[in-house]
Amino acid sequence: MRRRRVHYLINKRMQLAFTARFLIVTVLFALFIGFLVYVTIWPVASGFVPEDLIDLVQHQIFVRTILFLIPAVFVIIAFSIIISHRIAGPLFRIERTIDKVVRGEDVEYIRLRKKDEHELKNLATKVNDLIALVKKSREPSKSNNLSQK
Secondary structure: OOOOOOOOOOOHHHHHHHHHHHHHHHHHHHHHHHHHHHHHHHHHHHHHOOHHHHHHHHHHHHHHHHHHHHHHHHHHHHHHHHHHHHHHHHHHHHHHHHHHHHOOOOOOOOOOOOOOOHHHHHHHHHHHHHHHHHHHHHHHHHHHHHHHO
8 A cells, every 4th residue: 555645734824823813922932921820839838938039940940941932843743734734725625626526527536534623514514515516417418419419
């Protein structure tokens, strides 16, 4: 059995825009929660830290936060590209099939993968219904052409 190559960036513009938005929202949310935790805990924790170590502790908190965020950003990017692939792939297939129908070409029914978004499967089903109607409407015209010859 031949393995198909997977292209995760089917619609680069849409997927990268989705990834950027998701990344910005996630990082801002993480920074907000981190700030809230810091503001809530630091007044209590600073009472247990000797005066001469407070700057060092604050620096360590900042450095560790940044060191945590860097790999988290890459994980967020990877997951958002995979998630957007499950949207962009079916949309690409549906759009390509509709283009063929508009050009009058004979088309196959759309089949989506199991992991593709459920709502897009509903859209593919409706497009398949439309394809069936188009195929059915073309059948009489084919038989009329044959009988006229």
